[in-house]
Amino acid sequence: NLNEEKRNLSLGGHVGFDSLPDQLVSKSVTQGFCFNILCVGETGIGKSTLMNTLFNTMFENEEASHYQNGVYLRPRTYDLQESNVHLKLTIVDTVGFGDQINKEDSYKPIVDYIDTQFENYLQEELKIKRSLFNYHDTRIHICLYFIAPTGHSLKSLDLVTMKKLDSKVNIIPIIAKADTISKSELHKFKIKIMSELVSNGVQIYQFPTDDEAVSEINASMNAHLPFAVVGSVEEVKVGNKTVRARQYPWGVVQVENESHCDFVKLREMLIRVNMEDLREQTHARHYELYRRCKLEEMGFKDTDPDSQPFSLQETYEAKRKEFLGDLQRKEEEMRQMFVNKVKETEAELKEKERELHDKFEQLKRMHQEEKRKVEEKRRDLEEEMNTFNRKKVAAETLSLSQPLKKDKDKKK
Amino acid sequence: MDAIMLQEKLVERLLCPRVRTARQKEKQYVGFATLPNQVHRKSVKKGFDFTLMVAGESGMGKSTLVNSLFLTDLYKDRKLLNAEERINQTVEIIKHTVDIEEKGVKLKLTIVDTPGFGDAVNNNECWKPITDYIDQQFEQYFRDESGLNRKNIQDNRVHCCLYFIPPFGHGLRPVDVEFMKALHEKVNIIPLIAKADCLTPNEIKKLKDRIREEIDKFGIKVYQFPECDSDEDEEFKQLDKELKECTPFAVIGSNTVVEARGQRVRGRLYPWGIVEVENQSHCDFVKLRNMLIRSHMHDLKDVTCDVHYENYRAQCIQEMTSKLAQDNRMESPIPILPLSTPDVDTEKLIKMKDEELKRMQEMLNKMQQQMHDKEQ
Numbered sequence: 186n187l188n189e190e191k192r193n194l195s196l197g198g199h200v201g202f203d204s205l206p207d208q209l210v211s212k213s214v215t216q217g218f219c220f221n222i223l224c225v226g227e228t229g230i231g232k233s234t235l236m237n238t239l240f241n242t243m244f245e246n247e248e249a250s251h252y253q254n255g256v257y258l259r260p261r262t263y264d265l266q267e268s269n270v271h272l273k274l275t276i277v278d279t280v281g282f283g284d285q286i287n288k289e290d291s292y293k294p295i296v297d298y299i300d301t302q303f304e305n306y307l308q309e310e311l312k313i314k315r316s317l318f319n320y321h322d323t324r325i326h327i328c329l330y331f332i333a334p335t336g337h338s339l340k341s342l343d344l345v346t347m348k349k350l351d352s353k354v355n356i357i358p359i360i361a362k363a364d365t366i367s368k369s370e371l372h373k374f375k376i377k378i379m380s381e382l383v384s385n386g387v388q389i390y391q392f393p394t395d396d397e398a399v400s401e402i403n404a405s406m407n408a409h410l411p412f413a414v415v416g417s418v419e420e421v422k423v424g425n426k427t428v429r430a431r432q433y434p435w436g437v438v439q440v441e442n443e444s445h446c447d448f449v450k451l452r453e454m455l456i457r458v459n460m461e462d463l464r465e466q467t468h469a470r471h472y473e474l475y476r477r478c479k480l481e482e483m484g485f486k487d488t489d490p491d492s493q494p495f496s497l498q499e500t501y502e503a504k505r506k507e508f509l510g511d512l513q514r515k516e517e518e519m520r521q522m523f524v525n526k527v528k529e530t531e532a533e534l535k536e537k538e539r540e541l542h543d544k545f546e547q548l549k550r551m552h553q554e555e556k557r558k559v560e561e562k563r564r565d566l567e568e569e570m571n572t573f574n575r576k577k578v579a580a581e582t583l584s585l586s587q588p589l590k591k592d593k594d595k596k597k
Numbered sequence: 598m599d600a601i602m603l604q605e606k607l608v609e610r611l612l613c614p615r616v617r618t619a620r621q622k623e624k625q626y627v628g629f630a631t632l633p634n635q636v637h638r639k640s641v642k643k644g645f646d647f648t649l650m651v652a653g654e655s656g657m658g659k660s661t662l663v664n665s666l667f668l669t670d671l672y673k674d675r676k677l678l679n680a681e682e683r684i685n686q687t688v689e690i691i692k693h694t695v696d697i698e699e700k701g702v703k704l705k706l707t708i709v710d711t712p713g714f715g716d717a718v719n720n721n722e723c724w725k726p727i728t729d730y731i732d733q734q735f736e737q738y739f740r741d742e743s744g745l746n747r748k749n750i751q752d753n754r755v756h757c758c759l760y761f762i763p764p765f766g767h768g769l770r771p772v773d774v775e776f777m778k779a780l781h782e783k784v785n786i787i788p789l790i791a792k793a794d795c796l797t798p799n800e801i802k803k804l805k806d807r808i809r810e811e812i813d814k815f816g817i818k819v820y821q822f823p824e825c826d827s828d829e830d831e832e833f834k835q836l837d838k839e840l841k842e843c844t845p846f847a848v849i850g851s852n853t854v855v856e857a858r859g860q861r862v863r864g865r866l867y868p869w870g871i872v873e874v875e876n877q878s879h880c881d882f883v884k885l886r887n888m889l890i891r892s893h894m895h896d897l898k899d900v901t902c903d904v905h906y907e908n909y910r911a912q913c914i915q916e917m918t919s920k921l922a923q924d925n926r927m928e929s930p931i932p933i934l935p936l937s938t939p940d941v942d943t944e945k946l947i948k949m950k951d952e953e954l955k956r957m958q959e960m961l962n963k964m965q966q967q968m969h970d971k972e973q
Contacts, residue, residue, distance in 0.1 A: 229766035251770045286772050287719045333765055334795070335656020339680035341718050362765060365795035367865055381680050433797055434878050436870020444868050 217271035219322050220460060221302075223258075223354065224276065225295060225346065226331025227283030230361045235329075235416035236276055238429065238440060239452055240265065243418065244276065253281030256291050258298045260323070275323060288342050292349040299325050299353045303475040310476075311501065324472060326463045327390070327455065328354045331361040332411060336370045338377045347387045353471055355390035355463055357455070358382070363413035363446050364431060364438045371413055378411055392454055393462050406454050412447035415440055601883070603836050644703035646752060647894060650784065651708065652727065652776070653761025654715040655683070657791040662759075662850035663708055665863055665874055666886055670852070671695065671708060678716075688713040688726040709755060715772055724776045731755050731783045735909040754906060757820070757889070757897045758784045761791040762845065768807040769815075777817045783905055785820035785897050787889070788812070793847035793880050794865060794872050801847050808845055819844075822888070823896055840888060846881035849874055 224232040233246040244263065260277040277298065282291060302324045309320050328350060332343060350356060358378065360366070366374060382389060389410070392403035417440050421430040429440045440448050455463075485500055651659040660672045671693045678686065691710040696703065711727055734754045741750045758780060762773055777786055790796075790804060812819060825837045851874050855864040863874040874882050889897075 227765065228770075231765075248767055251766060251768060284770055286723075286775065287721050289719050291718075333656070333763070334792075335654075337656045337677055340655075341680050341684040341686070341716060344680040345684060345718055362795045364867070364869075365764075365792050367867055385681055431797055433794070433870065433872075434876075435872050436867065438867075438869050 214270055216318075217273060219273045219275075220464065221275040221277065221323060221325050221327075223279075223295070223299070223325045223328040224331065225279045225282060225328060225350075226361060227333065228281065230331045230333060231416050232278060232329075232331060232361075234418065235331075235359075235361070235414060237418050238416040238448065239456070240274070249280050251284045253284060255285065256281045256294045258294055273321070277325065283342060291342065292346045295346070296349055296353065299350070300475065303353075303472055304479070306472065307476055307479060324467055325354050326460075326467045328356045330356055330358045332358055332378065334360055334362050334366050334374075334413075336366055336374050338374075339381050344381065344385055344387070347382070347389075348385065351388040352474065355466055355471070356388075357390050357451075358411040359451065360411050360413040362415065364415045366413065375409075375411060375413070390463070390466070392459055399458055402458065403454075406450055409447060409450055412451045412454075414448050414451055415446040416448070601877070603832060606832075641702055644705065645894075646705040646707070647898065648707040648709060648753060648755050648757075649889075650711065650727075650731075650755045650758040651761070652711045652714055652758055653791060654763065655712070657761040657763060658848075658850050659710070659759075659761055659791075661852055662761075662789075662791075662848055662882075664852055665850040665882065666889070667695075667697065667706065669695065669697065678712075683713070683716045684718050686713040686717045688723050690726060690730045707753070714776075720772055723772075724779045727776075728779055728783060731780070732909070735783075735906055736913075738906065739910055739913060754901055755784050756894075756901045758786050760786055760788045762788055762808065764790050764792050764796050764804065764847070768804065769811045774811070774815050774817070777812075777819070778815065781818040782908060785900055785905070786817075787820050787885075788845040789885065790845055790847040792849065794849050796847065805843075805845060805847065820897070820900070822893065840884060843881055843884055846885045848882050848885055849880040850882070 226232050228249050228251050237243055257280050258277050259280050260275055262273060262275045265272045265274055279295060306324055309315055309317060330347060332339060347356060392407050394400040394404050415431065415438055417429050417431050420427045421432050421437050423437055423439060431438045439445050443449050483504060651663060653659055664670050689712050691712060692707055694705065694707045696705050714723055738752060738754055760777060780786055793801060796804065822841055825834050849872055851863045851865050854861050855866045855871055857864055857871045857873055865872040873879050877883050
């Protein structure tokens with residue numbers, strides 16, 4: 186009986202299965218890790234610079250134009266290595282976001298992209314012969330939403346977009362270019378943003394507090410959202426150190442100085458503490474939701490009317506057959522339609538041909554008639570000419586013997 | 598010479614009459630050299646008025662800048678909308694009028710605000726309420742000017758529009774271009790780079806160059822400072838040149854006073870330093886203030902009256918005459934002056950039609966000729 190209660194037994198000595206986590210780690214290090222970041226924010230807000238700052242490297246990037254007709258997503262994949270850990274990092278940029286005069290459809294390409302990555306994974310999962318361990322997972326693990334530092338509140342576009350994304354991806358909102366907001370303004374701004382998100386039911390990613398080791402730091406970080414960040418790849422000498430900073434006439438903003446901005450907090454949370462949790466949440470929550478909705482759409486249920494568990498494979502095969510059958514029928518229909526159309530057109534053409542032929546015949550007849558008439562006229566004319574000539578000759582011979590008849594001469 | 602001292606000199610010149618003392622001694626003194634003083638006296642008695650429009654997305658610091666410019670608080674009980682409320686927001690026009698006085702000179706200042714501009718998700722034609730407002734003021738003035746009793750005409754025409762460009766992008770955005778193109782022939786536009794304290798000096802230069810390039814490229818006619826007179830001295834000309842090369846002005850505003858370098862100044866306090874609004878190495882606020890208030894306020898009014906308003910008026914009259922010609926009824930109380938010279942456009946049209954007629958006539962002749970030949 187599998188439903189027997191579990192018993193806790195004590196061990197008589199060291200067995201050694203406490204090395205399991207190490208084995209797991211060793212395996213995953215060999216496999217390499219994969220992480221996908223989506224950056225959503227208006228053109229020029231600092232997405233590329235922040236990525237460069239976070240990963241301490243210069244990813245290639247051209248400055249985007251403000252005059253794109255719509256939003257399009259640009260994914261770029263990089264292979265990074267730190268110690269012996271390989272990371273396949275994909276950064277997806279939203280080009281043209283926020284530039285159009287009418288932004289009602291701006292969120293659509295983003296949602297479509299996220300769904301497509303889920304769909305690709307689902308397809309792989311449903312294959313008969315699949316290789317999930319080899320599969321390059323392109324599902325978005327984190328969406329960094331860049332909020333413009335107006336100091337007032339969210340923009341209407343921000344609210345609309347985050348509402349469309351919060352059920353599909355982990356969102357961490359950040360305040361970009363935060364070196365234009367003073368401390369007191371920042372405090373009010375953060376409170377206003379969070380209250381707007383809450384009152385509109387937008388679910389952002391919460392750093393997990395269920396794991397004892399990190400619950401404290403995660404809880405305190407949750408209270409600092411949204412992170413106010415400043416990015417820079419330029420280095421400035423401060424004291425006897427060289428740090429990444431922005432140099433202004435009135436002072437130097439240091440990226441890694443926690444009293445200047447929340448960059449360090451973001452890096453800590455995003456990369457050093459919760460990266461794995463983000464991947465897990467994406468797979469266990471967002472992807473599962475997508476999968477369930479998609480399969481329900483296709484007509485799958487967990488149990489059939491007799492409360493027997495459905496075999497996914499059986500149902501899938503049945504659906505496939507149905508689908509193929511549909512396709513074939515449609516093909517037949519179209520072929521039939523095509524054949525009919527061809528027949529129709531043929532008939533029409535034949536009719537037209539006949540008409541033309543008739544017309545041609547008629548014209549030919551008319552032409553022949555005309556020709557005949559003209560011939561007649563010609564003959565008449567010839568006869569007249571002949572008669573006239575004869576008369577002329579007659580007159581001439583007459584005039585030779587009668588030189589005084591001048592009138593007749595003149596008539597020629 | 599210090600830039601500020603030069604600016605003061607400039608102001609002095611504009612206020613004091615230029616008296617040619619040398620010539621005075623030669624001829625007998627008539628006395629009309631006091632005219633400028635008389636103008637000055639009368640204008641102080643009459644008082645001045647100025648209407649300034651501010652436009653730009655929410656959160657660009659427009660209200661803060663206006664408060665900093667006029668050293669007063671016009672927006673005490675303002676209520677800002679939430680993101681949710683702004684999704685479908687329409688643009689409103691709100692006027693604040695204040696009477697301020699300085700050294701006996703009275704100024705009736707009207708600030709026209711445009712809350713909601715660019716804040717909705719769909720901003721198609723969001724500038725229409727603004728252009729309509731400007732046209733309405735022109736129309737009102739046109740009626741008043743053509744009326745019988747013109748003693749107390751109120752001039753509500755917009756003399757200047759400060760347009761706030763966000764500093765977060767790489768240059769002008771489509772909504773900026775469309776807005777300026779819709780308004781550049783109705784009002785003097787002065788584009789500004791808002792919240793310039795998020796840009797390093799290099800970034801500011803790059804952005805200014807880019808914006809000037811794009812303004813040229815899109816054919817936007819922003820307000821041009823009038824050319825210097827040729828008899829001004831070199832310093833003045835240099836100052837003027839610097840001013841023109843500095844556009845669009847990168848501004849910072851502040852509602853708070855902070856302590857910096859032992860003085861109390863308007864500024865913004867950061868953990869890494871203090872931004873002083875009136876420090877010329879921090880931003881162009883001083884240049885903007887001097888230009889807008891101390892040297893070019895009257896020129897802005899003149900250009901509005903002589904160029905934008907006159908364009909509107911001429912267009913209005915032409916539309917009326919063409920309508921009347923169709924209606925053939927004298928309804929309008931405004932006396933219609935006959936157009937002395939036909940419009941360039943109508944002339945072109947007439948020419949085109951003439952040529953068409955000629956061509957048709959030729960074709961007809963040709964056809965007639967052919968028929969005639971055939972007959973023969």
